[in-house]
Amino acid sequence: MRKVKVALPVNGYDITIGKGLAEELEKQIGEHKFSSRALLVTDSNVGKLYTEKVKESITKAGLQADVFVVPAGETSKSLETAEKIYTRAIELGLDRKSPIFALGGGVVGDLTGFVAATYMRGVPFIQLATSLLAQVDSSVGGKVAVNHRLGKNMIGAFYQPKFVLIDISCLESLPKREIYTGLGEIIKYGAIYDEDFFRYLEDNTEKIQALAESSLEHIIGRSCEIKADVVTQDEKEKGLRRILNFGHTMAHAIEKETGYLRYNHGEAVAIGMIGAANISRELGLLKDEEVQRLTALIEKLHLPTKAEGVSLEAMFESTLHDKKTVNGIVHWVLLDRIGHVSDITEAPDDVVKKCMRMVLAE
Template sequence: MAVVEVNLGKDSYNIHIGAGILSELGQLMRQFAFTAKALVVSDENVGAIYGAVVVETLRQAGFSPRLVCVKPGETAKAYETAMTLYTAAIEEGLDRRSPIVALGGGVVGDLAGFVAATYLRGVPFIQVPTSLLAQVDSSVGGKVAINHPLGKNLIGAFYQPQLVVIDTAVLATLPRRELYAGLAEVIKYGLIADRDFFHYINEKSNAILAMDNNVLTAIISRSCRIKADIVEQDARESALRMVLNFGHTIAHAIEAGTGFAQFNHGEAVAIGMRGAALVSHYMGIAEPEVVENVCGTIRRFHLPLSVAGCSAAKLHSYLLHDKKVIGGKINWILLRSVGEVQVHSDVPEQIVSRVLAEIT
């Protein structure tokens, strides 16, 4: 089992990574002074496969868990769904030391984390991510949220988990499309922080797509370490942490502009990274070969490079609802070279319009 430490003072926690460790969740949770009541939140797809395993491991460790499954998909990150979970927590009698466990992908993690952050003004939160995207990204760093009809993740909090347990074996049941979606975030880490890791991803592409467990463990561990290093320096996205949003400015507009249905998050991020690379090039920051490297790697992992069914004008309207808009200006994360990014709030409107037209 690999362990990545996230050092955030009193909010520090460990990420445990390994094949077949889902059954050890109960024992890992026993190290904390939790009370017996526990709420396990999953979606109907993941819960049907792994819900019983998690409930049993918690029972064997002395917990009294209740499993609640929500509808799969981004639309579950809604106020109404959160209210359903609050009701379940109240009915079960969860107190301030009762853990809420997120068993699922990024949607479940965001939703359950938001409920954990706000129920009784905060109860213990455990992340058990089952998608590659959640394992390398949304389960690390403490950003939890629900959506609003006008934008994604606009209602949320920074709330760190007390434990993250990543079982690489669960990826065997992950649909290929979801595997590719997670790889978009893995690619992002190489682009923003580690040129050698970016080259490793490309060199090991066949092994990654063949689900080689050793390679998967390596890329998950490295991705978590990169994000942890950034979060340790900036836990609340005030400065450095903004770089983690490379590709996400356009991605969130794509997701909202297409009703959170046409593209999953990783696919939207892939298109957004191409868009950000193009903005970087047209701003004179990145050479053409940088854009080519970004696009080539995205293609290698079967991810999209353009949007269908959403106009450039519609995307532009959603850009202004992005969380990184300060004083009416968008903070763009731009690529200087592989492994090096910069934050810019001075991107001319004509460049934004040109790029949006190019990706639609």
């Protein structure tokens, strides 16, 4: 097992990465003084694969867990679904020390975390991340949210889990596309923070795509370390943590304009990173060869480089409603080299539109 510590001044926690973590789950439950009733939230895809095994571990640890299954997909990340989970929690008599477990990918983690943060003003929350995207992104750092029809993650909170377990054996059941979408976020960590890690990804694409255990442990572990380091310095995104949004401003616009159906999150982020890199180049911050290097890695790991089904005007308008937009000014995360983010966060509209056009399919 590999452990990564999120060393926050208050509510710090461990991320445990390994294969077959049933005993570790029992152990970590036992280290907390939870109430005896618990709720396990999962989705209709993941639930069929892992619910019984996880529920058995929770039971062995002395808890009685009820299961709530939501339909798989982004549409479940809504206030309507959250209300249904609140109702179940109330019906079960869950109290302020009753843990709520999220078993699944980013949708389940974000939704469940939002419920845990707001039910009785906060109950214990545990992340059991099963997708590569969730393992390296949404399960770490305490951002929880649901979507609104006018924007993604517009209703949310900062709420840290008690612990995170990442069982890499879960990745064996994922379709290739789900692996690739996780790689989109992993590329981001190298691009913004660690050129050596970026180079590792360039040099080991075959091992990564073959799900070699040593490579998986390394890329998941290093991604978690980078995010933990950033979150520890800036838990509530007042400064440094904004760098984790590299590629996300365009990505959220792409997801919204395609109804959250055409692109998985990591795919949209891949396109968004190229768009942000193009803006960086146009502003004289980033060399063209660095843009090409980023684009080449994205292509090599089977991620898209252009968005279909999105118009330039709709995409531009959507960025104005992004959470990172303040007083009508979009705060762009830009690069000055691979592995390092520039401090400049504003860009002229004509430059933004030019670079958006570059990543839209004709």
